[in-house]
Amino acid sequence: MTTLLIDLGNTALKWCTLDDPQPRTVVHRDRTDFKEALYAEWLALRPERVVGSAVAAPNLAFSMTKFFNDHGWVWEWLRPQAVFRNETLTLVNCYDNPMRLGADRWNAAIGAVSASPGRTLLVVHMGTATTVDTIVRESEGSYRFEGGRIAPGPTLMLKGLTDGIPTLSNEMGVWQPFPTATRDAIATGIIDAQVGLVLRALDEAARKDPNPLLLLAGGAAGFVAPHLKGAIPELRVHHNLVLQGLAARAVASGTETAT
């Protein structure tokens, strides 16, 4: 049986199947012309089940759900949970209201612990938004999603700056220790803001566990990673954590604790 996994993010839609985890990406923002080709690809796979995570584009999610119904595919948009449990791990969601946590952050947390077990993790997703989430390892196989930070991603920071101050040029330059041109001043400000956000969270995580591992993902990860590497030697760029989390949940269905 083919299971289709779908990560519907703010900018991009990523998908794969349970048997073939190689992800395909479609940038959906401001576009609708991709649907026909995408649906044709999915039809060719003849999935019987669809497991997704959606935080954006409700109209697109609705249209996809209708498409799944039309073809009799069983579908689930997986929401956050109070606890995820499978054969090897238990992850507790410490959000005040666990259901208010973004589905992408929760599914990525499950993907992160599945991919890098045995460690306290700082999971950083630099996409439209930057999120920095701490997952503490409590004991063998037992983890807590302790909470995290949400900030604009680099592109949104640039947009916020130039929307608010139209006289500024919206060019991104390069990082400089002492920027002497506007575009470099903006690039340096944005990169340092992203780096600072991660380092602050890492400091706090290190109070809970002295040796956290940083996992970095998202479309803007490559833009910031070189500036984090000096400060954080143990940094792994690890994309598609949401899809990995969906795979873990799809496999665990029936045994996981859905609360």
Ligand SMILES: Nc1ncnc2c1ncn2[C@@H]1O[C@H](COP(=O)(O)OP(=O)(O)OP(=O)(O)O)[C@@H](O)[C@H]1O
């Ligand atoms: N080289 C780059 N430098 C800076 N930003 C980039 C770069 N490449 C992509 N981005 C930004 O990354 C974002 C897309 O990230 P991603 O592919 O993680 O999308 P996503 O999965 O939809 O994530 P999100 O749900 O946060 O949007 C866009 O805002 C895009 O402008």
Ligand SMILES: CC(C)(CO)[C@@H](O)C(=O)NCCC(=O)O
């Ligand atoms: C923060 C974003 C936008 C990141 O994609 C998403 O996870 C979301 O809409 N979250 C809901 C709010 C929260 O996680 O607290």
